Amino acid sequence: MLLFLNIAQLLLYIGGLGLAGQGLLYVLAGEGRYTNLFYQLIGMVNKPWTALARLISPKQIVDSQIPFVAFCIVGVLYIAVTIAKIEHCLMIGIAECQ
Secondary structure (H helix, E strand, O other): OHHHHHHHHHHHHHHHHHHHHHHHHHHHHHHHHHHOHHHHHHHHHHHHHHHHHHHHOOOOOOHHHHHHHHHHHHHHHHHHHHHHHHHHHHHHOHHHHO
């Protein structure tokens, strides 16, 4: 169970950092962001999260806001997995979690 929680936490951490990095490049690159190689690479890493956000968000959400929605989803899931990991470690004992 601990291995599963660690893997889930790592995947969410990578997704969150990817979405944050893409948001930073969105601001820094300006209008040329779609021709920026790094912006496109990070966009490929974030594709599963943005697809999930598009799937569960209502149709009124504009496509330009989907990465922000995905970042919020990843953040909430990361907090939920972290809380589950803490509860699991308290249940089995802190010494077993190291």
